[in-house]
Structures are given as structure tokens and as C-alpha cells.
Amino acid sequence: MQVNQPQGGNAEAITALKLSAGQGQTRASNYASRTADKFVLRMPEGLRSRIETLACEHRRSMNAEMIVRLERSFVVTDVVAEQALLIRQLSARIHELEQQREVAHG
Template sequence: MSDFPSQQQDKFVLRLPDGMRDRIKSVADKNGRSMNAEIIRVLDATFPILPKEIEEALGMLGNATIAMGEQHANYDQDQVRAIIRESCETILDWANPKDTD
């Protein structure tokens, strides 16, 4: 058993194109981070953990979009439009927080 939590974390072997390791090292050094920390920073920015309400809004938006595309008689188009509008507002509010100062 390890005394270091990092040894228990997921590991992933990655092949880098020629020169990329040096570029990552250079940026990491400039930012005062390890190469691992710099790669994690970039991955976190690219693949953020979305709040549950945003995941739900995206799911509702996807379902409503499918319903609009099908234009099935069982779907109330005004209700579907309202769901789309509400879902988009939730996502935009999250993406563009208003200052509370």
C-alpha cells in the first residue's frame, strides 16, 4: 500500500507528437507548475465538470430538440418551445454569471 495519494490516482500513458513535451515543459516552467499540473489545468478548462442543473438542462434541451424535429402530433409545440427557452436560459445564466456586487 502506498503512503502517497497520487500513487492511487488514475494513470494514463500518452504518446505526444515530436516537440510537444518540450512545449508543455516550457509553459509549465513559466507558470511555476509541474508538467502534470499544467496538463491537468488545460484538461480541466477543456472538460469542465458541469453542475447537475446544467446537465439536466442540456438533457431537456436535447429531448425538446428531438421533439421539435419530429413534429409529432403528441407534442405540444408551445410547451416544447418553453422547455427549450427555459433550458437555454439556465445554461446562459450559468455560463454568464451576473455580478452580485
């Protein structure tokens, strides 16, 4: 992993990291390091050390830790969308049943 300091001496001490999806492996994917897309990420102070700590705890590279966490965020987003749809469907069905009950009991 290559670390680049932001130009201009940023007072917030934001670290710019060149990330490669190919460093390390995740359970979901196996990347070719040299051919993977790369992205420069500026992180707020303290975030890099948190990721580094978690990566060590999970015995994976910092890059792999970030990829796992990003992939999980997509899963959570999909689950929330599915739950919202189910809630709307259930609410509509409850409304239908309430109307049927009112008609039946007049």
C-alpha cells in the first residue's frame, strides 16, 4: 500500500491512501493486484488507525478490511430496501383487511 500525503499541508491531517482492490483476498472475491482498479482515498484523522487495528484483529490487510466493510454496507442497504418494501406490502394488506372487516360488520 502506498501512502501519499495531501498537498498543501491540510490542517485536518487527512491521509491520502492509494488503495488497490488487489491487495489481500476477501472471502467474496479474489483480485489480481496488478490489474485491479485503484482509487485514492482521503481519510479523516484516526480512521486509518482504526482500520489498521481491525485488519490486524481479523488477520487481513488494511485493503481487504476496507473491501469487506464496503461489501457489507451494500448488503445492509439491500436488506433495508427489502424490509421497507415488505413493510409497505404488509401495511397495504392490513388496510385491506380492516376495510373488509368494516364492510362485513357494517
